[in-house]
Amino acid sequence: xxxxxxxxxxxNRDWCKGCGICVAFCPKTVLEMDDKDKAxxxxxxxxxxCRLCELRCPDLAIEVEVEEP
Amino acid sequence: MTRQIKFIxxxxxxxxxxxxxxxxxxxxxxxTPSTEIAEHLSRRLPQRGGKxxxxxxxxxxxxxxxxxSLTGKKVLTATSGPGFSLKQEALGYAVxxxxxxxxxxxxxxxxxxxxxxxxxxxxxxxxxxxxHGDHSIVALTASNHQDVFAMTVEAFNIAETYRTPVILLFxxxxxxxxxxxxxxxxxxxxxxxxxxxxVRGGVDYHPYLPREDGRLPMSDFGDVHRxxxxxxxxxxxxxxxxxxxxxxGLLRHLVDKIESNASQMAHYKxxxxxxxxxxxxxxxxxxxxxxxxxxxxxxxGEKIGLLELQTLxxxxxxxxxxxxxPARTTVVVEMNMGQVCQMVKTTVRHPERVFxxxxxxxxxxxxxxxxxxxxxxxxxGV
Amino acid sequence: xxxxxxxxxxxFPHLWCPGCGHGIVLNGLIRSxxxxxxxxxxxxxxxGIGCSSRISGYMDFHTLHTIHGRAxxxxxxxxxxxxxxxxxxxxxxGDALSIGGNHFIHAARRNIDMTAIVMNNRIYGMTGGQYSPxxxxxxxxxxAPFSNIDQAFDVxxxxxxxxxxxxxxxxxxxxxxxxxxxxxxxxxxxxSVVEVMSQCPTYFGRKxxxxxxxxxxxxxxxSTTPIGSKAxxxxxxxxERGIFVQTDKPEYCSEYDRIIExxxxxx
Numbered sequence: 001x002x003x004x005x006x007x008x009x010x011x012n013r014d015w016c017k018g019c020g021i022c023v024a025f026c027p028k029t030v031l032e033m034d035d036k037d038k039a040x041x042x043x044x045x046x047x048x049x050c051r052l053c054e055l056r057c058p059d060l061a062i063e064v065e066v067e068e069p
Numbered sequence: 070m071t072r073q074i075k076f077i078x079x080x081x082x083x084x085x086x087x088x089x090x091x092x093x094x095x096x097x098x099x100x101t102p103s104t105e106i107a108e109h110l111s112r113r114l115p116q117r118g119g120k121x122x123x124x125x126x127x128x129x130x131x132x133x134x135x136x137x138s139l140t141g142k143k144v145l146t147a148t149s150g151p152g153f154s155l156k157q158e159a160l161g162y163a164v165x166x167x168x169x170x171x172x173x174x175x176x177x178x179x180x181x182x183x184x185x186x187x188x189x190x191x192x193x194x195x196x197x198x199x200x201h202g203d204h205s206i207v208a209l210t211a212s213n214h215q216d217v218f219a220m221t222v223e224a225f226n227i228a229e230t231y232r233t234p235v236i237l238l239f240x241x242x243x244x245x246x247x248x249x250x251x252x253x254x255x256x257x258x259x260x261x262x263x264x265x266x267x268v269r270g271g272v273d274y275h276p277y278l279p280r281e282d283g284r285l286p287m288s289d290f291g292d293v294h295r296x297x298x299x300x301x302x303x304x305x306x307x308x309x310x311x312x313x314x315x316x317x318g319l320l321r322h323l324v325d326k327i328e329s330n331a332s333q334m335a336h337y338k339x340x341x342x343x344x345x346x347x348x349x350x351x352x353x354x355x356x357x358x359x360x361x362x363x364x365x366x367x368x369x370g371e372k373i374g375l376l377e378l379q380t381l382x383x384x385x386x387x388x389x390x391x392x393x394x395p396a397r398t399t400v401v402v403e404m405n406m407g408q409v410c411q412m413v414k415t416t417v418r419h420p421e422r423v424f425x426x427x428x429x430x431x432x433x434x435x436x437x438x439x440x441x442x443x444x445x446x447x448x449x450g451v
Numbered sequence: 452x453x454x455x456x457x458x459x460x461x462x463f464p465h466l467w468c469p470g471c472g473h474g475i476v477l478n479g480l481i482r483s484x485x486x487x488x489x490x491x492x493x494x495x496x497x498x499g500i501g502c503s504s505r506i507s508g509y510m511d512f513h514t515l516h517t518i519h520g521r522a523x524x525x526x527x528x529x530x531x532x533x534x535x536x537x538x539x540x541x542x543x544x545g546d547a548l549s550i551g552g553n554h555f556i557h558a559a560r561r562n563i564d565m566t567a568i569v570m571n572n573r574i575y576g577m578t579g580g581q582y583s584p585x586x587x588x589x590x591x592x593x594x595a596p597f598s599n600i601d602q603a604f605d606v607x608x609x610x611x612x613x614x615x616x617x618x619x620x621x622x623x624x625x626x627x628x629x630x631x632x633x634x635x636x637x638x639x640x641x642x643s644v645v646e647v648m649s650q651c652p653t654y655f656g657r658k659x660x661x662x663x664x665x666x667x668x669x670x671x672x673x674s675t676t677p678i679g680s681k682a683x684x685x686x687x688x689x690x691e692r693g694i695f696v697q698t699d700k701p702e703y704c705s706e707y708d709r710i711i712e713x714x715x716x717x718x
Contacts, residue, residue: 019470058474115714129524136528299516
């Protein structure tokens with residue numbers, strides 16, 4: 001199966017409660033907490049579109065859009 | 070007109086009434102003296118495509134019928150004192166969430182396990198206040214099988230009209246005695262069917278917004294409207310709220326929808342009341358003995374009559390006042406320590422003229438018991 | 452349909468604390484339902500009382516938020532009266548197994564087709580952190596200030612003993628497994644029990660010095676293992692994850708339909 005390619009990484013800042021789960025478990029340390037205690041994709045170019053952040057977010061705040069193959 | 074005639078127990082007369090009204094679903098648990106209702110329905114319901122389930126306890130039975138009502142069914146459960154106590158929390162849920170359902174309590178000796186096989190009428194106040202919080206309730210009763218049938222049908226009609234639980238307070242004597250019942254033909258007694266919303270799919274449906282006529286159209290689970298049902302105080306969409314205006318509005322609505330329609334629900338029967346100086350007030354099986362007393366004393370020149378209540382809650386204050394205020398003496402006949410008598414006293418203009426003729430030992434109150442009380446009131450001794 | 456179509460978006464952000472595991476269960480649940488392509492009108496979600504049970508308010512299904520411990524009894528009435536509905540019953544550990552224990556046993560015993568999701572955070576969160584029957588000995592809680600002496604029991608073993616025909620366990624760390632298990636549980640025709648070990652960082656975590664959500668999820672990763680793994684053989688204290696039971700037995704509503712056939716046929 002071809003590797004998924006990231007199209008867009010979106011974080012809903014109204015819904016994000018800054019729990020840090022996505023940051024802690026990202027396999028490529030793409031994410032970090034900003035000065036407002038919200039998650040941001042600081043190194044989005046490293047994202048492998050595994051979507052674990054999207055699946056693990058308790059707030060449904062993350063949407064990982066993948067390129068259509 | 071060929072009506073079906075049966076010689077059956079009162080519990081079975083209740084079953085006939087429920088089936089006549091369109092009962093689809095029963096959940097219950099065995100408890101003396103109501104078990105026969107479950108037993109009959111376990112056979113009769115599947116015979117007509119309805120569903121019966123014996124749940125693991127009384128609480129589960131009450132919860133299950135609420136769930137079934139939300140899929141659009143007419144539902145019933147039946148129990149006695151201890152089971153009625155268990156059901157109270159879920160009954161309150163049905164009040165709060167405005168779920169049509171009918172709950173039969175065939176009263177027996179209480180409190181607690183009490184005297185399971187003997188009669189009492191001790192749950193009248195519990196029917197009113199058993200569940201917590203400010204609320205109103207509808208409770209009907211009957212003294213003979215024809216009225217057990219009629220009041221059961223009426224209970225379903227009231228439940229559907231007002232989106233409310235309705236309690237049928239029968240008692241062990243009526244429940245277990247055998248008597249003649251004539252089953253009315255289809256159409257003889259009008260039935261109230263579930264009022265469903267006319268709001269189309271895709272349009273905002275408010276499960277808790279009353280229509281102009283005060284009725285609340287429902288929508289079945291599985292149909293096009295997806296809404297929330299909760300026991301928390303809620304807004305008109307069914308979502309929880311603690312907003313003071315919403316709390317006030319909802320509680321007032323729950324009470325007013327019953328209390329302001331009390332006169333429409335006030336069922337009663339009168340016997341020889343036109344010129345009565347002594348009025349007996351009774352209900353359920355005790356009213357049978359009270360009627361004997363009246364029929365015995367009238368030919369002897371006594372101006373005595375009977376007011377038989379078939380609606381206990383909302384308490385028919387207007388009816389009590391109409392018939393008891395002009396009387397010299399009112400005697401409430403019941404098999405408890407004066408639960409209805411207490412209500413009559415707070416209702417009439419002259420509470421000092423209200424007396425209690427009762428029996429609390431599990432033995433059916435007789436006309437002799439009542440006549441003795443009448444003699445004592447008159448100072449004549451027994 | 453997009454996953455967001457399955458939730459009532461106007462109520463977000465939801466009421467759960469930052470890092471609460473229940474949000475992860477909600478996440479997994481909507482993805483499972485979306486993958487199954489189910490119509491929202493055929494889904495009924497019945498919940499009880501507690502943080503877990505608030506999940507129903509966020510789902511765009513027919514939702515029934517009932518009383519503490521009794522969700523399965525309400526759900527039985529819904530399902531038996533209209534078996535074509537798909538009934539999902541999310542509950543907390545206290546709701547399902549303390550006050551609701553009796554109904555849990557009997558719904559499993561009947562093998563009625565519905566999916567019970569026990570969101571087990573081993574605490575009563577909504578009321579401020581009291582111990583639950585799943586807390587286990589040694590745990591600190593507001594009603595166990597000198598530490599809890601109550602033994603817990605194994606939800607999977609309880610469900611098995613009661614007769615559930617689909618029994619599984621996973622955690623909020625193992626999101627892929629959770630989505631797969633929930634899907635299989637919903638598809639299963641019979642009583643399905645999915646225990647999801649969830650974290651309450653606000654009460655359980657703080658009072659028991661288990662850190663925040665991240666530390667608690669790391670702990671779930673380290674203290675669990677797939678069923679029958681080598682690690683389990685070497686470390687019996689590990690908790691097994693996966694599908695423990697997946698069998699076919701007569702389903703309650705179908706059996707009752709046969710009763711109706713018999714009754715109407717005059718047998």
